[in-house]
Amino acid sequence: MKRYTHTAMALHWLMALLIPAMLTLGHYMHDLKLSPLKLQLYSYHKWLGVSLLLLALLRIIWRLTHQPPALYLPRWQQLASSAVHDLLYLLLIAIPVSGWLMSSAKGVQTVWFGILPLPDLLEKNEALGHLLGKVHGSLSSVLLILIIMHIAAALKHQFIDRDQLLSRMLPGTSATGNLP
Amino acid sequence: MNIMIKIFISALLLFASTVQAVEYQQFQVNQSALNFAYKQMGVNMQGKFKQFSAQMAFDPAKPVNARAHFEVNLASIATGSTDADEEVAGKLWFDAKTYPLASFTSTSVKALGANRYQVSGKLTIKGKTLDISTPVTIQTDGKRAIFDGSFNIKRLSYGIGTGEWADLSTVADDIQIVFHLIVFAAPVIPSPTH
Numbered sequence: 292m293k294r295y296t297h298t299a300m301a302l303h304w305l306m307a308l309l310i311p312a313m314l315t316l317g318h319y320m321h322d323l324k325l326s327p328l329k330l331q332l333y334s335y336h337k338w339l340g341v342s343l344l345l346l347a348l349l350r351i352i353w354r355l356t357h358q359p360p361a362l363y364l365p366r367w368q369q370l371a372s373s374a375v376h377d378l379l380y381l382l383l384i385a386i387p388v389s390g391w392l393m394s395s396a397k398g399v400q401t402v403w404f405g406i407l408p409l410p411d412l413l414e415k416n417e418a419l420g421h422l423l424g425k426v427h428g429s430l431s432s433v434l435l436i437l438i439i440m441h442i443a444a445a446l447k448h449q450f451i452d453r454d455q456l457l458s459r460m461l462p463g464t465s466a467t468g469n470l471p
Numbered sequence: 472m473n474i475m476i477k478i479f480i481s482a483l484l485l486f487a488s489t490v491q492a493v494e495y496q497q498f499q500v501n502q503s504a505l506n507f508a509y510k511q512m513g514v515n516m517q518g519k520f521k522q523f524s525a526q527m528a529f530d531p532a533k534p535v536n537a538r539a540h541f542e543v544n545l546a547s548i549a550t551g552s553t554d555a556d557e558e559v560a561g562k563l564w565f566d567a568k569t570y571p572l573a574s575f576t577s578t579s580v581k582a583l584g585a586n587r588y589q590v591s592g593k594l595t596i597k598g599k600t601l602d603i604s605t606p607v608t609i610q611t612d613g614k615r616a617i618f619d620g621s622f623n624i625k626r627l628s629y630g631i632g633t634g635e636w637a638d639l640s641t642v643a644d645d646i647q648i649v650f651h652l653i654v655f656a657a658p659v660i661p662s663p664t665h
Binding site for chain 2: 335397405415417
């Protein structure tokens with residue numbers, strides 16, 4: 292079984308840690324009463340969101356320039372797999388961008404780590420800000436569902452099919468080794 | 472001298488003095504703006520007060536006689552979010568139920584030259600009165616006067632944002648107040664023949 296490159300693995304597992312944390316944080320902070328903690332959490336969420344957007348862009352560039360290891364699966368599974376992966380990539384861009392746009396529309400500029408100001412892409416507009424908030428939340432719910440499908444499929448291959456598919460994304464020694 | 476003639480002459484004199492010196496004293500609330508700016512988590516934020524009133528009098532020939540008194544309805548704050556508007560009207564911030572108005576009363580006005588004046592006075596917010604002094608640019612064209620300026624206050628010195636909000640790393644202490652005030656010249660007194 293051929294594996295993904297170490298770079299692809301590092302990006303995958305880093306995002307695998309950060310994205311569930313972000314989904315949880317986003318859901319939690321949204322319902323908080325206004326407090327310094329809420330303002331701090333919103334800022335951290337934005338900083339991490341911009342970081343994840345950059346990681347996603349890096350990852351997509353890497354994916355487009357590096358052939359993933361071949362999959363030997365039934366046709367329907369190949370189609371399902373690429374559909375879920377394409378949607379995942381799409382959401383990894385669309386969710387942070389919708390958050391950035393929401394922040395602009397709500398009149399709160401996004402300043403990455405409190406240092407680097409990102410341009411406001413929209414004029415302040417309360418109704419649009421509210422709408423973008425709904426979009427951001429809905430897309431995040433779709434992402435959560437896709438992540439669950441993604442994990443469920445990986446576990447099915449690992450423990451039911453026992454086809455070693457998961458090892459493509461895991462470092463380790465094998466006869467074929469890692470792709471360059 | 473006949474009492475009627477006396478009144479007539481006094482009216483005439485009064486008329487003459489008002490024509491000579493244009494005094495700006497008709498405050499135009501709808502054309503004026505009272506905004507503020509501050510930093511929240513390192514991000515520049517802006518807001519405004521929607522309701523405020525003023526009594527002002529300014530004669531460019533006699534700036535030392537100028538006076539101003541402002542009242543700001545603190546609950547009319549617009550921060551850009553409903554949650555925040557409600558929060559800042561609350562006890563920890565303005566406590567607008569107990570102290571609905573902030574006020575400013577001028578104590579002195581000094582000409583600095585080139586349409587600039589140093590205005591000093593007493594600013595009262597949340598029951599605390601502190602002296603402030605700020606340069607103001609005043610442009611006049613005979614019909615209206617435009618007052619522009621800004622000054623900084625430290626929110627904690629007025630007890631604005633106490634308790635959990637006293638942590639200045641979230642909402643900074645410095646609040647910049649930016650004002651743009653339009654004041655029309657006093658109406659011409661009707662001629663005594665009417």
